[in-house]
Amino acid sequence: MKLKFYLYTLLALTLTIVILSFPGDCLSLALNGLNLWFERMIPTLFPFMVLSGIMIRMNLTGSFVKILNPILGRLFNLGPSCIYGIIIGFLCGFPMGAHVTAQLYEQKQISKQEASLLLAFCNNIGPVYFLSFVLPMLSLKEVLPFLIGMYGLPFLYGLFLRYILYADQIPRKNTDRTPNAPLPLMQALDESIFSSLYSIAKLGGYMIFFNLLFILPFLLAKALHLGQNLSNLLIGGMGCLLEITGGIGLLGSRAPWFVLCVLPFGGLSCIAQTYSMIKDTDLSVTEYVMHKMILTAITVFYYLLPAKILLLP
Numbered sequence: 001m002k003l004k005f006y007l008y009t010l011l012a013l014t015l016t017i018v019i020l021s022f023p024g025d026c027l028s029l030a031l032n033g034l035n036l037w038f039e040r041m042i043p044t045l046f047p048f049m050v051l052s053g054i055m056i057r058m059n060l061t062g063s064f065v066k067i068l069n070p071i072l073g074r075l076f077n078l079g080p081s082c083i084y085g086i087i088i089g090f091l092c093g094f095p096m097g098a099h100v101t102a103q104l105y106e107q108k109q110i111s112k113q114e115a116s117l118l119l120a121f122c123n124n125i126g127p128v129y130f131l132s133f134v135l136p137m138l139s140l141k142e143v144l145p146f147l148i149g150m151y152g153l154p155f156l157y158g159l160f161l162r163y164i165l166y167a168d169q170i171p172r173k174n175t176d177r178t179p180n181a182p183l184p185l186m187q188a189l190d191e192s193i194f195s196s197l198y199s200i201a202k203l204g205g206y207m208i209f210f211n212l213l214f215i216l217p218f219l220l221a222k223a224l225h226l227g228q229n230l231s232n233l234l235i236g237g238m239g240c241l242l243e244i245t246g247g248i249g250l251l252g253s254r255a256p257w258f259v260l261c262v263l264p265f266g267g268l269s270c271i272a273q274t275y276s277m278i279k280d281t282d283l284s285v286t287e288y289v290m291h292k293m294i295l296t297a298i299t300v301f302y303y304l305l306p307a308k309i310l311l312l313p
Contacts, residue, residue, distance in 0.1 A: 015213075018215055018216070018219065019212075019215075022215060022219075025215055025218065026212055026215055029211050029212050029214045029215055030208050030211060030212045032211050032246060033207045033208035033209070033210070033211030033212065033243070033246070034204070034207075034208050036207055036211070036245055036246065037203065037204035037207045037208065038204075040129075040245070041200065041203060041204065041207065042200060042204075044126075044128065044129075045092070045095075045096065045200060045203070046196055046197075046200050048088075048092045048096055049096070049099060049192070049195075049196035049199060049200065050189075050192045050193055050196045051192075052088060052092075052096070052099075052100055052103070052192075053103060053188070053191065053192030053195055053196060054185070054188045054189055054192045055084075056100070056103050056104060056107055056109065057107065057182070057183045057187075057188035057191060057192060058182045058183060058185065058188050059109070059179060059180075059182040060182075061080060061081050061084035061104070061109065062080035062081065062084075064084055064087075065080050065083045065084045065087055066080075068083065068087060069083050072086060072087070075159070076158070076159065076162050077162065077163075077170075078114065078162070078170070079110075081104055081109040081110050081114075081179075082104075082110055082114050082117075082118060084100070084104070085097070085100050085101050085104055085110070085118045085122060086118065086122055086158070088100045089101070089118065089122030089123060089124070090122060090124065090127075090151060090154075090155070091126075091127065092126055093124060093125055093126020093127065093128070093129060093130075094123050094124060094125055094126065094266060094270055094273075094274075095123060095203065095270070095273045095274055095277050096123075096126075097118070097119070097122040097123030097124065098119060098123045098273075098274045098277040098278055098288075099199060099277045101115050101118045101119050101122065101123070101278070101283075102115070102277050102278045102280070102281050102283065103195075104118075105281055105283065106280070106281060107179060107180050108179050108180055109179045109180075111170070112282065112283070113166060113169040113170050114170055115281070115283055116166075116283060116284070116287065117158070117161055117162060117166050117170065119274075119278070119283060119287075119288050119291075120157075120158065120161055120287070120288065120291040121154045121155070121157050121158035121161065121291065121295070122154075122158070123274060123288070124150065124151065124154055124264065125150065125244075125263050125264075125266065127147075127150075127151070130146075130147075130150055130263075131143070133245075133248070134248060134259070134263070137248050137249070137251075137252060137253065138248075138252075138253050138256040138259055138260070139252075139253035139256070140256060146260065148302075149260060149299055149302050149303060150260075150263060150264075153264075153295065153298055153299055153302060154264070154295055157291075157294070157295055157298065161291075199276070199277065202273075202276045203273050203276070206269050206272050206273045206276065207243060207269060209269075210242050210243040210246075210267070210268060210269035210272070211242075211243050211246050213242050213243075214235065214239050214242065214243075214246060214250075216238075217234055217235045217238035217239060217242075218235055220234065220238075221234045221235055229254075232250055232251070232252075232254065233251070233254055233255065235250055236248075236249075236250035236251030236252075236254065236255070237251065237255065237258060239251075240258070240259060240262050240267060241262065241265075241267055241268065242267055242268055242269060243267055243268075243269040244262070244263065244266055244267040244269070244270065247259075247267065257303060260299070260303055261296065261299055261300045261303060262296065263299075264292060264295040264296045264298075264299050265292050265293065265295075265296045266292065271285070271288075271289060271292070274288060
């Protein structure tokens with residue numbers, strides 16, 4: 001415990017000294033995180049958070065997945081609420097997967113085992129973000145192989161977990177939980193807006209903080225006296241491990257294979273934001289990180305296959 005105390009104190013002192021020594025650079029990095037949050041995260045996530053919160057609180061998730069439930073329900077051998085979590089997680093992307101999973105669990109519509117299963121494979125980078133930002137930034141024109149790598153692998157991993165790790169833990173009809181009573185529309189709307197504002201504000205704080213940490217690889221590259229290209233590679237590569245969007249913006253198309261392989265992990269900012277979504281539950285962020293590391297390893301293997309590596313410039 002004392003070692004952790006000293007390490008945390010040293011880290012805090014170091015960051016304080018760095019911020020005071022390089023106020024202009026730190027201000028620019030923090031502003032970049034604020035802009036990413038304001039221009040990208042709020043418009044794309046907040047409406048979905050509110051709408052999803054309303055449907056969960058009014059117990060409408062079963063109706064929402066009525067068309068796909070006969071297919072996905074049989075495929076995963078799960079109930080409608082879990083299928084709702086899978087669909088929203090894959091369509092809306094991170095951190096909606098964790099947000100919806102936590103809400104379904106808190107509203108007693110899914111069990112802890114079901115929530116742990118969903119969290120393991122449904123909290124990924126969103127397809128709109130992937131297709132409109134990631135692939136163009138990496139200058140990749142092929143789409144299908146990378147969609148398979150980004151979403152097909154987690155989907156198959158989820159099936160593997162369902163029938164191997166959770167085969168005996170999750171029965172077809174879970175009877176150990178009784179869902180909360182549905183709320184009236186206006187009460188559901190009011191609670192959803194308040195909850196979504198609270199969640200989106202926390203996510204903004206994480207984005208600003210982790211973009212601010214970009215100052216550390218920036219100073220490291222400066223201390224090593226690297227050239228412009230090597231500096232951008234170092235800062236962008238380390239940046240991807242801190243906050244994926246800012247890191248990709250710095251790397252551009254310089255290291256597409258590296259970016260594709262770290263996308264499933266998402267960076268420390270994604271992990272911290274996921275923790276903020278589930279911290280009021282007894283779901284394990286350590287278990288979540290473990291599954292993310294496994295998916296990252298699977299993705300690395302996928303892109304190392306000779307037939308796929310040729311697709312990269």
